[in-house]
Amino acid sequence: MTRESRKYWLTLVIGLAWFLLLLWPLLGINDDGTLSFAPAFAVWIRVAVVVSILAVIYFAKKQGWLDPVLNPAGKAAEEVRKVLAAPPLWIYILIGAALALAFPWFTSRYAQDIAISVLIYISLGLGLNVVVGLCGLLDLGYIAFYGVGAYTYALLSIHYGFPFWVALPFAATFAAIAGCFIGYPTLRMRGDYLAIVTLGFGEIIRIVLNNWMSLTNGPNGLLGIDAPAVLIPDFSDGFSLEVFFLKNLGYLYYVALGLAIFSIVGVYRLNFSRIGRAWEAIREDETAAELMGVNTFRFKLLAYAMGAVFGGLAGAFFAARMRFVSPESFTFIESALVLSMVVLGGMGSIPGIMLGALALIALPEVFREFELYRMLAFGGVMTLMMLFRPAGLIPAKRMGKRSDDED
Template sequence: MALRLDVALKDMSLRAPAPLFERQPQPRGVFTSQRGFMLALGLVSVLVIAVLPFLDASLYTMSIATSALIYIMLCMGLNVVVGYAGLLDLGYIAFFAVGAYVSGIFTTVLGWPMWAALPATVLACIIAGVIIGAPTLRLRSDYLAIVTLGFGEIIRITANNLEITGGPSGIHGIPSWDFGGWSFNDGFNLFGIEFPERVVFYYFVAAVVIVVGVIGAGRLAKGKLGRAWKAVRDDEDAAEAMGINTYIAKISAYIIGAVWAGMAGQLMATHLSAISPNSFQFLYSALILMAVVLGGMGSTPGVIIGALFVSLAPELLRDFAEWRYLIFGVLLVVVMLFRPAGLWPATAVLPWLKRNRPTPPAFTDSISSVEASVMESVDGVPHADVHEGDRS
């Protein structure tokens, strides 16, 4: 009997096995899928950003909102380094300073327009990322954190002692963005609606943050490079054993994070029109890292929430005067106690989706399908004979 079965299987033509069950279509609704809900939430956030100037276009509101958007882009860059690649960087503010100072020097000393200084800013951040990252990324954990902290302080002290950076006084009179004969300082009139300079720059920053910061970082995380970063973050030795060049993966994350921070620094320099070494102290590196950890490392919506919390909470508590930083610290401790993985972790699943688990088909159906396919392959051998032969 076994011989007849072997002959029958030997003469069969090879073909891909047909699926035993039909795969259920993936839900795409707003409240029935994680992807649909996140897409709807992103569209609502973009709508809120677009409508905000029509609700309150005061100088204070636009200034705070613009600073919050710049914080979001800065945190998205650090999320690439810490959240995706798992590199603890305590001197990330150094790249923020490089972008701000390079754009300030090129626009005030050399007289370049701000848009022409952007490639120089990106190139300077790439060079800074290679100089700082090449010797330090061979270290791990606490050693890497201490070395990056030292480089952050080196950049600040260097800017404090160079004449071209203005020394302790910094650089003042940084111009706004201008294209041809039109500048952001001029604003514009559209359909009878006046858009002043602060509103135009707010929209410009929002567009840069949404397109470059949020969408760019999200697409990188889902690609081949992003998967390599996450493998290095989870277990560097295992990732290297699987053929991933861990050093290239880490330094690429470091350089991309540096470029993100440099562009945010250029936006901040234009927004404030003046920079000084006191604006790039270690406290700001700690706040940015706190925003990433607080929101959820590796989570795009979590990092956005963390950046908004860190940037807006002190302003919302301004009525409490000298108590506001104490309240801010207490809120941070409470959040970390009750949400240790972050406000929106990367592995978060919407609560109502946890209850809608798909029901798998019955196990007996799969067994009967397999038996039927085997019986069809054995020509002329009844079902009972096969079992009799197996028992014999």
């Protein structure tokens, strides 16, 4: 056994031992204060077996022992990729659109509910992608714009009777204004300082929503929000237009799908515009971009505002779907979840963020029977992703690398 291989297996043993030390307090301390080792060891041994098998496979691949099997498989996979790349892109878009439109007709209410959540988080992830992925500004308070959009529609619907479609532009506008208020004080900051300040502003907005009793009803939330509605013709007594509320999950799915498609097209157009190029220049090297004539102050503020617009639209739909909003829906953990989608899928990559939202929202529901172990598996998968695929599931095609990143 070589020195490198001994180091590899020693690292694996130390990692498994450390995992056992972390797992035992979670499962070994009972409610009555007694201690037990069997539950934690039962879970640990299963994880250890799976990790050991994966480690053996990885080590064998690294040593070249699997080349007789992997080389033909790699050639076959390359042929499959060539066949899939032959048709034009619009064919895949049409197939995806047809499947998305037909989804509610062949699925249960539970699947539709999960699909609506995925579509909401796709809009949120794409909005945060404008700030983090395109402009390179780490925003840990993004969920505040989601809350502003939700409360804007809730207040307009309850107090002024605004329909959902009329209130959408107001939700986007107020979210953009909130984005400017949050973004303006942070424009001179970078790195960790920027993250801390945006986190603070996000918590400030949540606390304001929680304590402004006369406007937001505080922690009790707002109830009685109208669902989205459309006008349909009625010929029962002549011709008239009747208001039809979209309360069914199948109808709400199509509304969420429309908002997600709008977000995808909007972020795509922004990405491949002059504004998108300026954001990318700021992301790669802000000082160089400013020296080349890019107004970094204006474009960074615009990134906050445009990203907040998509968050506000998603928030308005969230309020219309739930018909109830409260500050507990807009905590920091939601911002962390959306940021995880962007990082997991690939910063700056629209297909990657869609895949990241699907992975973080739908997959935990698939493994719901594992209950508490779901988040444990989620943390492990995120760790492995950052180790072996740090650029994300589907990395962006235009993504530079700074010199300090290489160091």
